[in-house]
Amino acid sequence: xxxxxxxxxxxxxxxxxxxxxxxxxxxxxxxxxxxxxxxxxxxxxxxxxxxxxxxxxxxxxxxxxxxxxxxxxxxxxxxxxxxxxxxxxxx
Amino acid sequence: xxxxxxxxxxxxxxxxxxxxxxxxxxxxxxxxxxxxxxxxxxxxxxxxxxxxxxxxxxxxxxxxxxxxxxxxxxxxxxxxxxxxxxxxxxxxxxxxxxxxxxxxxxxxxxxxxxxxxxxxxxxxxxxxxxxxxxxxxxxxxxxxxxxxxxxxxxxxxxxxxxxxxxx
Numbered sequence: 001x002x003x004x005x006x007x008x009x010x011x012x013x014x015x016x017x018x019x020x021x022x023x024x025x026x027x028x029x030x031x032x033x034x035x036x037x038x039x040x041x042x043x044x045x046x047x048x049x050x051x052x053x054x055x056x057x058x059x060x061x062x063x064x065x066x067x068x069x070x071x072x073x074x075x076x077x078x079x080x081x082x083x084x085x086x087x088x089x090x091x
Numbered sequence: 092x093x094x095x096x097x098x099x100x101x102x103x104x105x106x107x108x109x110x111x112x113x114x115x116x117x118x119x120x121x122x123x124x125x126x127x128x129x130x131x132x133x134x135x136x137x138x139x140x141x142x143x144x145x146x147x148x149x150x151x152x153x154x155x156x157x158x159x160x161x162x163x164x165x166x167x168x169x170x171x172x173x174x175x176x177x178x179x180x181x182x183x184x185x186x187x188x189x190x191x192x193x194x195x196x197x198x199x200x201x202x203x204x205x206x207x208x209x210x211x212x213x214x215x216x217x218x219x220x221x222x223x224x225x226x227x228x229x230x231x232x233x234x235x236x237x238x239x240x241x242x243x244x245x246x247x248x249x250x251x252x253x254x255x256x257x258x
Contacts, residue, residue, distance in 0.1 A: 006093065013102055021109045025116065032166040034117070034237050041113070045106045053098045 005059030013052040020044030117167050118239020124165050130158035130230045130246050132175065138209065140221070140257050148221040150214045150253065154192070156230070157205035163234055164199040171196040172233040178247075179226035181218060189214050191228075225252040 001009065020041060028037025138151040156175060163171060174193035181187060191210040196202050231245040 009098060010101075013098070014105065017102075017106055017109055021113055025113055028117075028166065029120065034166055037113070037117075041110065045102070048106075049099070049102055053095060053102060055095065 001055055001059040002062050002064055004062040009052045009059055013048055016044070016048045016051070020048070114238040118236060121165055121167055121234075121236065121239065121242065126162040128158065128160045128163055128232070128246065130156070130160070130248070132156050132228045132230065132248055134228075134251055135207070137254060137258070140254055142219055142257060143215070146219060148216040148219045150221060151209060152191075152214070153207070153209045154228075155205065155207050156192070158203070158230060160196065160202040160232060161199050163232060164202060165234075167236045167238065169235050169237045170198075171202065172235060174231050176229050176231060177214060177226050177251075178229055179221075179224050181216070181220040181224075183218055183220075187217070188229075189216075221253045222257070223253060223255045225250075227251065 021044075024037045024040035024044060027040050028034055133155040134152055135155050136153045138153060140148070140150045143149050154175070158173075160171060160173070172193065172195055175191045176188045177191055178186060178188050190212055191214060192208060193211065194206075196204075227247050227249045228251055229245045229247045231243065234242045236242075
């Protein structure tokens with residue numbers, strides 16, 4: 001994923017989780033069934049996991065532009081000078 | 092958000108936190124519920140009423156307990172624990188409570204019932220104060236939730252009394 005994709009995935013996850021929490025609570029309360037609330041919520045969590053966790057292509061629409069290798073060759077890395085020092089001879 | 096495992100971890104922890112909040116709200120929703128239970132207990136018979144060798148009174152009685160506790164059930168109720176206790180006063184104790192019978196009601200359908208039974212647990216006094224004594228029978232209930240706070244309440248039925256003499 002690229003940076004924009006990561007932000008998008010995080011936003012989708014948070015908003016959908018809160019939305020599913022509200023929907024499942026209302027469904028359970030209206031139907032008078034605690035089990036229904038749990039089932040709807042569990043289904044929601046699974047669905048959100050499928051949408052936001054894997055690395056889908058639509059999260060990669062603003063890919064990072066790494067420098068081309070040919071461009072990099074024009075600006076070579078500076079070499080660190082290695083000078084071999086001879087031991088000072090005894091006078 | 093930087094890797095698959097990172098996102099999965101974030102999702103799981105956030106979803107469990109939200110689940111905890113949902114359970115808290117579910118428990119709070121029980122406070123909005125106003126139940127209207129009713130109950131009646133008839134003492135059909137005093138089977139026997141004796142003084143034990145140790146000196147304590149013991150009585151065995153048969154009761155007819157009928158109740159409609161259906162309105163106590165909410166969507167967040169797992170089961171209802173009910174018990175019948177005899178309450179009376181003695182010179183030694185200002186309040187004696189003796190549990191005579193209990194039951195677990197697992198669902199709303201079972202909450203409207205009547206039962207003809209002798210006391211499940213022995214009714215023994217601390218002493219020999221029961222002859223001619225007036226007592227109350229209280230039906231207590233504990234509404235055990237699926238999540239959250241447990242509520243307990245009771246109905247007090249008055250006007251019962253022991254015989255004057257042992258039999």
